[in-house]
Amino acid sequence: MSQINSLFVTRLYRAALNEFGDAIDANELETSCLSIAEDDEAGQQWCEDNDFPGYTSYASLTDLGWRFPIFEDLVKALDKHVAAFVKDLEFDLDGKEVVLDNIWINILPQGGIHTSHIHPHSIVSGTTYVTMPEGASAIKFEDPRSQMMMAAPTRIANARPEMRNFTYIKPEVSDVLLWESWLRHEVPMNMTEEERISVSFNYAWR
Template structure:
């Protein structure tokens, strides 16, 4: 890894926040696991949307917007997320001008073997993230794309992985990742023999 030259200043850094919320075997993670699997079986509207849109596995994104009301454990999760989002917002040096960041959407993702989520971003939000519930061996990592990628032209490969145009992060169950909502990301093919379960969310400036 090369050292930064003394006459070079760093600008436009892209930050990704990672923290452990609870051990994988904790009651919080186990209860969320059960709730996610139950939704994947019983949410007919969500399952119909997934089938109609060619979405692999299950997501509640287009069918349910009241998970903290339906399952109190999702409300408990949001309470913990609020603290981490506030910490990340401080690191990003946001001037919220007396306002605050609030969770305005939260949804379940159950990705089967062979499933993937194509590259996308989250418009109309400030901070987005994912809490990881179940990641069996072989589960896909999440891959982030440098927002400057389209402008890199014929740039050579960079030695330092932190400076490369794509960064893979392999989380653990019970961990949360946060990033600014404009950061494009994807989930490559899930090669695990079981389902990869996560809960994604957006925070807006209120």
């Protein structure tokens, strides 16, 4: 009897931020992100110099968890989600730990876009969503085998999710998404008039 199996699965973790009993207030987190963005002159300058749409603290603030109490609480919550995901991935950590490497704010205005990229030097990356206006961009994940498909035809329009070349995930406010850092992803253009706010992060194996 013939048999078809799925091989080399790409895992995507999705959960509510407060699933493990933490109490991160979405409104307080939004207010903190906006306040930090307003005061972070170095971050604003970096965005201007690099034609980066909106605001990111990626190149300016490396210690959000130390500076701001709500980010300290956020990191504690994210640690639990990452631990659950790492367990599912069945990594052999060889006595080392998976720890937060960096965390940063993203504010994407109308017309803003984050082009396709990966996160080198980490093993788990993710985002938690602070505001997601109706119609705001989903996050787009690319099949990591795409560069090796060569002469393969495109998939049919209603292909099963796991068979598609690209997958779009539309998160809700306070969702957490986690994936392995080698997975290429992007945020298509924000077509709404409201800002799309998220907090992204990387975890490393040390």
